[in-house]
Amino acid sequence: MxxxxxxxxxxxxxxxxxxxxxxxxxxxxxxxxxxxxxxxxxxxxxxxxxxxxxxxxxxxxxxxxxxxxxxxxxTTVSPASENDILVQVHHFYQTAIERSNQLLEIKYLHQLADRIRKAARIYIYGIGSSGLSANELMLRLLRMGFNVQSITDSHLMVINSSILNEKDFVIAISSSGETTAIIDAARIAKNNKCKVVCLTTFSESRLAQLTDSYVIVSNSLFIDKERFVNSQFSTMYAIDVLCSILLTDVNLKGSMQITVDTILEHNRVE
Structure with missing residues (x-):
């Protein structure tokens, strides 16, 4: 490290x-x-x-x-190319991946995949930009056949977390790990004996310390906060790895292929 x-x-x-x-x-x-x-x-x-x-x-x-x-x-950036926009953005993404690879522990992603497979219902919490990642993860899991819902409204999170039980599973996404609404919902879910795992950038954050386990990724704002770049790239990188783990299961891969075939057939009909 x-x-x-x-x-x-x-x-x-x-x-x-x-x-x-x-x-x-x-x-x-x-x-x-x-x-x-x-x-x-x-x-x-x-x-x-x-x-x-x-x-x-x-x-x-x-x-x-x-x-x-x-x-x-x-560093792989040539000083002569520092002002090249393509080089700058490429370097941002490359740095985000390199730092995430130092932080990501594959065993925790495998554990997260196991929890997803075993859960009766899966709920993904995220607000703002993290809400976009929550929606993307929901769509991917949905296409594998999971009973999953993303919740990006703070009031709905509290309502949802209050009716969960030990058969449910929550994935909370917060880059800072300090988003009050996410922390409150995660605490309520845990009080109802629901397992909660978070994706965040700080292992010492309140959210990480509250949940059953966590997946740590790099914080994009520490790489370059002056340019309009994807603040969720590191989180999406972890989600890509997670989904790749899940798709080693032939049944899940088969379910995803069914959705691909269905969409293609639907487009042909239209």
Whole structure:
């Protein structure tokens, strides 16, 4: 696990000033190799001592050690191509996948797949952009023959979670892991003995600590928050892997093929 991934994992435990440092490093890591500690402190608006304390908190001996670890992270972007839009977007997606691969543990995705197979009913919670991921996952599971529903309204989540039982299963999607409506619904579901798993970017978030287990992906905002890029890409990458695991089951793959054939036949009739 490289130092950028460590910083993301520890992010919820940082103070506000430490988060300023983390944000700068996660988004401008390459630039720091040419800085001394005072220059970085001036850029971020904190003291040298705060940066030194931050370095130790993330497992570095000092600022020089942080620079060494940042320098050891490979990059495939050519400086001559930095202003090429195609290269910039490609680098964003490539970085998101690389960081997600460091965070994703395949055994947890296999466990999630097992829970999905065994559940009588599956409910996927998500709000805002995470709601789009919830809808996409719902459509994929629906085409495999699962009894599944996505819920993207906070009031409906509370209503739904209040009538669940031990035969049901909830997948909660929240990048921050701090979305109050998702946390409240997950807590109610668990009180009703329903199993809950979340997809999030922080293992120390309130949602991750509340649920039965979690799947961690990279946070796209730490890669580049200045461009209009897909904030759900890392989550969708995990969903792609999850669905690939499920489709190794010949029965589920057969169900999906039936939906493909049905749609094609329906389009021919029209």
């Amino acid at each position: 490289d130092i950028l991934t460590v910083i993301q994992q520890l992010y919820p435990s940082f103070s506000k000033k430490e988060q300023f440092i983390a944000n700068y490093i996660l988004q401008n890591g390459k630039a720091i190799k040419n800085m001394n500690i005072s220059v970085l402190a001036n850029h971020v608006g904190v003291s040298n001592g705060t940066i030194t304390h931050f370095c130790k908190k993330i497992g570095c001996y000092n600022f020089a050690d942080l620079k060494v670890q940042l320098g050891s992270i490979s």
